[in-house]
């Protein structure tokens with residue numbers, strides 16, 4: 001979602017210390033525990049589908065979307081626990097999209113999150129169903145969440161549906177598939193990144209804010225932040241695809257080039273791509289000004305996402 005303009009408030013001055021490693025370790029553990037509570041056990045009948053869902057969901061993803069959701073709630077003065085179901089729902093949708101993206105009919109990948117892809121272990125049919133089941137699981141989780149004075153329960157459901165629907169996540173994937181092997185413009189590439197990546201990151205920060213009953217100005221700031229962090233995230237992802245090894249990434253490196261995908265590095269080169277990602281991250285920092293120093297976790301996450309090497 002394109003952000004609305006937010007009037008900037010002066011930031012609180014002074015150094016902020018934030019232990020991102022501790023934040024990510026503790027939040028990943030909490031998210032994993034919550035996810036395990038939401039999902040049927042891997043032994044639940046039929047065990048194959050539940051094992052397949054668990055396999056990809058607990059394969060070691062970075063949990064960036066849940067982290068952004070929880071950090072956004074904290075920035076708005078909310079309880080992270082209130083954001084937890086929404087953070088889990090977004091991770092289920094993200095994992096479903098990865099399972100389907102890896103299928104032979106899409107990107108045809110053998111490795112994801114450092115392990116064999118879902119279809120390589122369970123077969124294509126079960127992998128399709130595991131993706132479907134995780135998408136459905138996401139909506140079951142959101143259906144059980146609660147609404148807030150400013151954000152009715154239905155609005156939360158709508159938020160998730162829109163971000164993952166045919167105008168956003170799916171639109172990005174369709175445009176990505178259709179763009180393979182073709183020369184596409186920078187504007188078209190931006191369209192793809194906005195949808196296949198930024199939409200879900202933006203949805204994560206917005207849901208975090210909503211779970212804290214944030215003000216409209218805060219929601220606009222979180223939209224602006226999530227949008228720009230999402231765009232930077234995809235450019236970095238494209239850069240890592242050509243600069244890192246498969247072992248480092250836990251998935252096949254160099255796939256974009258092999259599939260003749262349009263990426264920023266392919267269109268404008270690595271150095272310019274790095275500069276654009278840094279500029280987008282600066283824009284994301286700018287969006288946090290209304291939080292006046294209370295968005296330390298979001299700031300740290302934006303920096304990490306820009307500087308990450310996997």
Ligand code: GRG
Nearest residue numbers: 061062063064097098100101169173196197237
């Ligand atoms: C609906 C099938 C379908 C696809 C939608 C999300 C997507 C489009 C495709 C998945 C592959 C891809 C390149 C997505 C772009 C976003 C992205 C860079 C995903 C990888 O996210 P990370 O790095 O992954 O957060 P982990 O494994 O750490 O969670």
